[in-house]
Amino acid sequence: MKDVIATSTPLKVALLGCGVVGSQVARILITQADELRARIGRPLELVGIAVRDLAKDRPGIDRALLTTDGEELVQRADVDLVIELLGGIEPARSLILAAIGAGASVITANKALLASDGGSIYAAAAEQGVDVYYEAAVAGAIPIIRPLRESLVGDEVLAVKGIVNGTTNFILDKMHTAGESFPDVLAEAQALGYAEADPTADVEGHDAAAKAAILASLAFHSRVRLSDVDREGITGVTLADIEAAREMGCVIKLLADCSLSPDGSIAVGVHPTMVPLSHPLASIPGAYNAVFIESRYAGRLMFMGPGAGGSPTASAVLGDLVTAARNRVRGAIGPGESAYSARGITPSGEARSRYYVSLLVEDEPGVLAKVAACFAAHGVSLQAVRQDAGDGGAGDRARLGVRTHTARDADVRATLAELEQLPEVGPGITVMRVEGR
């Protein structure tokens, strides 16, 4: 390749953060140095690692590289590539902008930052003519950013649906297979290290929502922010829901759903969703992630793999690092933000889905007709109804399970509000989305 300057001058790399992923990245930079050099055309040299605590034991990491002054590190004029693995908004945001300002390309896994303020980072990078790569921000090692940003760029993506949080998938999977309740499985996941001591970001869907915003931005060439995502966690999912899903031939998954609405706006949400067993996403086990894409020409695609963990995330970071380094060697830059289509966000009430509604009703003639009329009055069409006689535990009540055709969210909510007022309907109506059309 004649244009590659075969030089021994290293490209200089700065690393921000040295936790599980960062220390793995640092180790691979050392152990795989020859391979990486051959793939890039020049060697990489790790010149500094910003950490909070200099004293912490970090096996295999040269202490001389450590600094607590990230600011100074990213502003070094000789640094070509900055890897940001701090997470959170600040100081990650300021350090990334400073790195870009100093002419470095940036590799980041920071979904929260990109979902809330990616626009200003992409704009700064475009202004400076440097790269921002972030494959590790969504679905760990699964290549999903690059396929959306490049492979499908000649197609028209209609929907992206993903299981993008391994912790909640592990919990829901265990609830299905072991029949254990949410609090029990959560405690177990925490003991195993699959869930954090404070599990809010995972179980309330914040983590998945950030990833949904990033996926929707790429899929629909628009800016979609975290605050645009209609979010619901899995803390309210009960074993009764799990059982109802099973009866319908479904499993419950926490689904990040980014779809084009009929008016061309973007509906983006994270919800516990009943997924039919025939759907490829239904069989994604344990802590795995998967992203399902429906596009106009390519049809239905699915990508699956480990969604988290030090090594898989490090793999994604290093793929981006080599790509950005190759760009440097050739004096090129990769694709920047593509937000030309500037689509609006579908208001949450306007979003469409199929729904499953479960309610307890008086077990007497005419009740089903009354309930059905209530759905009909709000324009919600029913696909299937199943009535089970009360089992004694619910007194003289029968459980009614109703599956709707695709309906507006606001219409379903209005139906539920009215159902709650019916004297024949007991308290505790539950509702859940059902994947499919």
Added chain:
Amino acid sequence: MKDVIATSTPLKVALLGCGVVGSQVARILITQADELRARIGRPLELVGIAVRDLAKDRPGIDRALLTTDGEELVQRADVDLVIELLGGIEPARSLILAAIGAGASVITANKALLASDGGSIYAAAAEQGVDVYYEAAVAGAIPIIRPLRESLVGDEVLAVKGIVNGTTNFILDKMHTAGESFPDVLAEAQALGYAEADPTADVEGHDAAAKAAILASLAFHSRVRLSDVDREGITGVTLADIEAAREMGCVIKLLADCSLSPDGSIAVGVHPTMVPLSHPLASIPGAYNAVFIESRYAGRLMFMGPGAGGSPTASAVLGDLVTAARNRVRGAIGPGESAYSARGITPSGEARSRYYVSLLVEDEPGVLAKVAACFAAHGVSLQAVRQDAGDGGAGDRARLGVRTHTARDADVRATLAELEQLPEVGPGITVMRVEGR
């Protein structure tokens, strides 16, 4: 993005071939012109289509674009991008080299050409500083080239295993589900248009072998050619094999298997293989394709989607077209061939796999011990043995099904040769690889 010259000057595109895929590409270039322009930063203009037959009816295609002189078309100095969809070696090879020589970037779906002579094309492109993209050459719309070429470039790929031929997957799937024989299902597939009148390229594994060579080249940063691929088709797969696989909890798939051997060489083969139902590849239905990747850091990834068809293939071609066009707009080029590691090819006898061997033996004492001793003498270790009494049809013979641990191919062949000589063993020993370790 300040570096993008916002110009209305079109990038000129020439198309070689206007069959199912080509005509779909041409139509999308027209119907999606505004979207493509926004994504690239400049419009695309289709300036010519080389065809064999000018008179053929091509709905939606402007006849004025058609020419039978592909040579002249690709040598036009004003053409920026050439899409080659002719297939086969010549004239595709000469036209691609001429296009590169004239300074155009090339997008091709030509697996046969790339697998047999990709090296000279990549070298010519590097020499001229132009791009060669070929996402459509393997697994249709599934982004697999770009993930291997870029996303996993910081990782160490250990194995790539794929169902990369939809026709054979359809046939094997139907043999499993409907219990119909190979010739019957093949005739049906031909009637449905899933198989060609001359099905040799598909059913003998030539098509899958070309794709295996391309995948192995990318995964292992080496040049792997079609002639390096150890190839076996599915014409010999019987319903008895299907049944034996079922008894073992497996399905038979035509697997393209590219793996690193213990000595660092590349074992690349296409074989009908028993795949355990627990493996993600086992559930890939009908005409779908899927590629499974095992890498050191990312772990186990799988990509699935439609492996053929006009629209999916057009999607892959257009993704490459937009990428190559963006590179033109920025004066950049994408990643070239990476063959630095120049690994050797594992001789077919040295390749390792688990095997299933089925043989008919005299139903008398001592035979099993004799057979087992024969495997042991060649260093082939047995994982499981199952003996079924003869059902009358096989006379006084019993069927012996033997599953081995991972063994050298040559050792298994030597074992079989010796077994054939045993008086207690009947004719018609069958053998098949089993996926897994």
